[in-house]
Amino acid sequence: MIHDPMIPFEATIRWIKKETRDTATYAMKIADRRIARAYRFQPGQFNMLSIPGIGEAPISISSAPEEEEILHTVRVAGDVTTQLSRLRPGDAVGMRGPFGTSWPLDEVEDRDLLIVAGGLGIAPLRSAIRRILHLARRRKTASCPTGKKFILYGAKTPKDILFRDEFPRYRSAFQVHLTVDKADPEESWKGEVGLIPTLMRHVSFNPLKSIVFLCGPEVMMQVFTKELTARGVPPEKIFVAMERNMNCGVGLCGHCLFGPVFVCKDGPIFRLSRIVDFWGVREI
Amino acid sequence: MSQLILWKEDLQQLFHRLQAAYRVIGPLAADGVVGLAELENLSSLPIGHRDRQGPGVYRLENVGDADIFSFVVGPDSVKRFLHPPVQHPYTFRKSRKRLHIASPRAAPQEKPLAFFALRPCDVAALKLLDKVFLESPLKDRRYQAVRDGVFLLAVNCLHPAETCFCHAMQTGPEVRDGFDLSLTELDAGFLVEIGSEKGKEILNGVPTAEATARDAAEKAAKLEASRSRMKRSVPLRALPQVLYNHLEHPRWAETAARCLGCGNCTQVCPTCFCTTAHDHVSLACLAQKEAQWCGSRVRLWDSCFSLNFARVHGGNFRTSRKARYRHWMLHKLAYWIDQFGTPGCVGCGRCITWCPVGIDVTEELEAIAASRNVP
Numbered sequence: 001m002i003h004d005p006m007i008p009f010e011a012t013i014r015w016i017k018k019e020t021r022d023t024a025t026y027a028m029k030i031a032d033r034r035i036a037r038a039y040r041f042q043p044g045q046f047n048m049l050s051i052p053g054i055g056e057a058p059i060s061i062s063s064a065p066e067e068e069e070i071l072h073t074v075r076v077a078g079d080v081t082t083q084l085s086r087l088r089p090g091d092a093v094g095m096r097g098p099f100g101t102s103w104p105l106d107e108v109e110d111r112d113l114l115i116v117a118g119g120l121g122i123a124p125l126r127s128a129i130r131r132i133l134h135l136a137r138r139r140k141t142a143s144c145p146t147g148k149k150f151i152l153y154g155a156k157t158p159k160d161i162l163f164r165d166e167f168p169r170y171r172s173a174f175q176v177h178l179t180v181d182k183a184d185p186e187e188s189w190k191g192e193v194g195l196i197p198t199l200m201r202h203v204s205f206n207p208l209k210s211i212v213f214l215c216g217p218e219v220m221m222q223v224f225t226k227e228l229t230a231r232g233v234p235p236e237k238i239f240v241a242m243e244r245n246m247n248c249g250v251g252l253c254g255h256c257l258f259g260p261v262f263v264c265k266d267g268p269i270f271r272l273s274r275i276v277d278f279w280g281v282r283e284i
Numbered sequence: 285m286s287q288l289i290l291w292k293e294d295l296q297q298l299f300h301r302l303q304a305a306y307r308v309i310g311p312l313a314a315d316g317v318v319g320l321a322e323l324e325n326l327s328s329l330p331i332g333h334r335d336r337q338g339p340g341v342y343r344l345e346n347v348g349d350a351d352i353f354s355f356v357v358g359p360d361s362v363k364r365f366l367h368p369p370v371q372h373p374y375t376f377r378k379s380r381k382r383l384h385i386a387s388p389r390a391a392p393q394e395k396p397l398a399f400f401a402l403r404p405c406d407v408a409a410l411k412l413l414d415k416v417f418l419e420s421p422l423k424d425r426r427y428q429a430v431r432d433g434v435f436l437l438a439v440n441c442l443h444p445a446e447t448c449f450c451h452a453m454q455t456g457p458e459v460r461d462g463f464d465l466s467l468t469e470l471d472a473g474f475l476v477e478i479g480s481e482k483g484k485e486i487l488n489g490v491p492t493a494e495a496t497a498r499d500a501a502e503k504a505a506k507l508e509a510s511r512s513r514m515k516r517s518v519p520l521r522a523l524p525q526v527l528y529n530h531l532e533h534p535r536w537a538e539t540a541a542r543c544l545g546c547g548n549c550t551q552v553c554p555t556c557f558c559t560t561a562h563d564h565v566s567l568a569c570l571a572q573k574e575a576q577w578c579g580s581r582v583r584l585w586d587s588c589f590s591l592n593f594a595r596v597h598g599g600n601f602r603t604s605r606k607a608r609y610r611h612w613m614l615h616k617l618a619y620w621i622d623q624f625g626t627p628g629c630v631g632c633g634r635c636i637t638w639c640p641v642g643i644d645v646t647e648e649l650e651a652i653a654a655s656r657n658v659p
Binding site for chain 2: 005006031247255282
């Protein structure tokens, strides 16, 4: 990183796409060309986005590294994200990053790949999905995963499904299964209703030769990791993306500690076996 | 390592040598406590003072002691100088379409810092802070700027306070490494050990004599007496596992019932490094038409005892005080070992002394470690 990781640089919003009632995707361009050229990220990493005067928030990158623009898919939740939702194309924000670990795409090889997302958890996984699609298109067989590939995605209601228009493209390389917690009465949802583990009955994979990328609310991930280990998936091959209060992004402020690991620096994507002793411990 | 004797009246000369090259920071009594501040001359040291410390108790008394260094540590530590309580990493000026960020160039320091009469626990604490801020892949550049060129003159502890347990943490009462010069106060003079080239160089022109076997024996006897006065013990070899095995021990709730959640322990701890940051917006720039906001980023010491420490939008990972106390103690005595290969506690006893209700971390650890059968 040529830039001091504690000091934000300027980024400009190129365009904004409203995804759902409370979530939008922001395309950013780094203003300084020298910083932009040196900026490299891997799927699963995050940036600290700041609106000076309001504050700073960790936001995962939802685009693939091959793509020109850096996308952030953000739900309105706190002060920073609310202010972000009021901005327009051309407006400037601060950015630091990229930080954290990434999805281990080089570990997939010929394993069956399960990409499991709950709600906004699809955002950092979209980066990995699009990278895989990119690799598949260019037939880079050396690095392209060759096993069965699944996307299991659950949202609250049909209206909350993110990137809905992209799923037809995903189906070219993945088996995509969707579910909603609650079907909207006015919409004619024909798909599955229920929590994400209900999707598991559609999925046939080899647990001993599989790898799982998991991102969603912590409770959902805890339930799902139990389900996976019960099926015989070793915790070494389950990867979870965690959320904690991240303030500095580089492991110096202590806010994101989860047991002995810094979520910002050692994570946010963890091999479950590394954190299994603290996984599910209340208020750790 | 050669050992020398420095006569007490020649300490002044060593001090002047230091002052010529460094900004000398040392112990200074103010407001009834020994703090750290820039020393103008040697006579401002709290000579002849003793600090009486206990759980929740600190009294500084002038006992007219002949020894110069008969006090130990107050609430202040080197942390304040290398990792200041308030920092301003950058300033910003923002209009709708543009954002200008300026990070103040580190002003060339007039002189590097020399810490005078640093205790072995604080030398150990400095080594731990180095691990946190300098051994991480993304190091803290501001810490590094101050840390480079620091001179450490350590003083071995012969009059430990009641709350001291450096012997149990194996960081004292004798400093073993990481110093430039170390002094042990004997009856007639100081036994000097040289820890670095810098230390050797500063002794140039300071009259010293070769130490004899009797001096070495006197030092050993005094340090042994000091060790025997420290009664607290820590089951170092059982860490961190003994704590990981007892995450749900009933003792956590009992301690939390006494703990006020005030965060004093984290503020006086020489190794607690957590910070938070927010934007400070000045009203002054509202007058300027083009600027929508201007201000500075402020980075402050934070405490894991504060309720908002682990808060994210829509939730808080540690709302109970029990969880916050457990988190603090686990970080000090367990997580640190996983993160940095050594406990984050140096045995200085500050958290015991400055806890308003006198919670004693060694007592808590002992209670949890003793009940090995409790799940």
